[in-house]
Every structure is written in C-alpha cells, then in structure tokens.
Amino acid sequence: LEMLEIYLPEEADPFSTLIDLLENNPSKKVLWVIDQFEELISLCSFAPLRDAFLQQLDDLLKREFTNLRILITLRIDFEPHFVEGELQSHWLPQHRHELPNLSLDELKDIIHKPAQSVGVFFDPPSLPDKIAGQVFGVTGALPLLSFTMEELFLKCIEIKPEERSISEIEYEKLKGVVGIIKMKAENIYEAFAPSHQHVLKMIMLRMVSIEGGEITKRAIHQSELQFEDETFNEQAQGVIQTMIQNRLWVSDKERIEPAHDELVRSWPRLRVWIDELGTDNLRLFHQVRYAS
Helix, strand or coil: CHHHHHHCCCCCCHHHHHHHHHHHCCCCCEEEEECCCCHHHHCCCCHHHHHHHHHHHHHHHHCCCCCEEEEECCCHHHHHHCCCCCCCCCCCHHHCCCCCCCCHHHHHHHHHHHHHHCCCEEECCCHHHHHHHHHCCCCCHHHHHHHHHHHHHHHHHHHCCCCCEEEHHHHHHCCHHHHHHHHHHHHHHHHCCHHHHHHHHHHHHHCEEEECCEEEECCEEHHHHCCCCHHHHHHHHHHHHHHHHCCCEEECCCEEEECCHHHHHHCHHHHHHHHHHCHHHHHHHHHHHHHC
C-alpha cells in the first residue's frame, strides 16, 4: 500500500497504474481497499462515469492477478445495485462478509459506561435503554449516538450546572435522537445572516441525492466548494467551519459530507429546499456538475 501510494502520481489512471505495478512486481502482494463503495450510487450521478469504473473493475478482476486482493466496503442497503451488472460474476456469497449491527446491550453499554467513568448519572437509570432503542439498527448509529449524548449532556448542565446528570425530561423536550439533530441544524441556520443561510442551502443541496425515493447523503469534493465570487467563497468557508465544529458535517483533505444520515433524512427545512427544487432538477443539477 505504501508502494502504491508513492507509485501513483496525481491525475493518473488508477487501473493502468495498478496493473503496471502488479505486472512489474509479481512478488509484491497488493491490497486495494475501496471504501464506501455505495458512493458510486449516492455520489456519482453521472451514469456513464459510474459504468466505466465498474467495467474497468470487472476487467481487472477477470485478469485474476494472484498478488492482488480487493476489499470493498459498502452499506448493505446499497448492495442490490451491484449484485447484477458488471460485477455479477464476482459478487459471490463466499466472497462477502456482513458485519453485524451493534446489539441493543452493546449500545446500552456504550451509553452507560463512559458516563459512569466520569461520574455522570442518568435520571432515571433506565434512560440509556430508551436512547439505545432509538438508535438500534440505524445506519451510522455510533456517530449519531456520540452526537446525541454530547448535545444532551451540554443541555442538561446548562440548565442545572451543579448536577452531573442527564435527564429524561430534557431528552423528551429535545424530542429524542432525531429531534436533537433537527434542532441543532435549525438553530445554526437561524443564527446565520441571510447571505450565509443561502450559502448553507446551496451546499446542502449538493450533499444530497434521491435514491429509491429516499434522501441520502453524499460526499462532495473540496474543489466543488471553491467559487469565483470571492465574497460567496468566504461565506462558504465560514459556513463549512461552523457545520464541522458543530459535528453536523465531516471532512478530510479531499471531501466533505453530512456527518449523519438522519440530518438529511429528518431536517424539515432541507426537505422544503428539495421540494422547491424538485427531485428531477436535483438529479439534473448533479449530472450537469459531473459532465462539466
């Protein structure tokens, strides 16, 4: 992997480069990890580009390099998109491993034990059971749970700073896990000036797609957030930093995306923006961006 990183120049064709590496170094074993494979659907709205990648991957697999292993990770709800088509002959039961969701008891421990270790208690003691039940089986349960517990604790000590407790009363006022995310997003939006609100709207619409009638989050490249209008560009950077600092977006040196699926699924204002634009126009918007 270290050798491949050094060998792969910027803007190079990864398939050609990888084939050259394998052929010229037959004694070297290469593991290629393709993470978040579902983004071929949720991120790439330009079908010809997606089909070309899958075809190249199929061609590579058919060459049966003995010194190559490919590890693909993806959300299981996107698997039906790949069990047929270019990868059908490779998508075999013996080649897949399904990671189980965290059990309800594991989620309860994740809530209760860290709080216990720093002297924070729950009122009532059964509150972790209720919170765990709300995130059980939800995609991205761990980051969602982490966000929920931090926001809930900060809210409780704001009201009763002398107590180190997390109250079910406040949890219910915030309307549970989903309510906490919706409220956080809405509070940030309302605190922005109108110009920054518009910027947030434009960026959020880039970060969603419609798949099977459902809103899904999508990552966008950092370069897509560089604008010709310098004022708009400065406002965008301010919005980005605010959303990241408040743990609603996450980013690395290349990409930025919503931190939680529930943000794009449950924030009413985002739903209004999508309805105003129209789902067909949203798809067209992404296709034009990729074609350009």
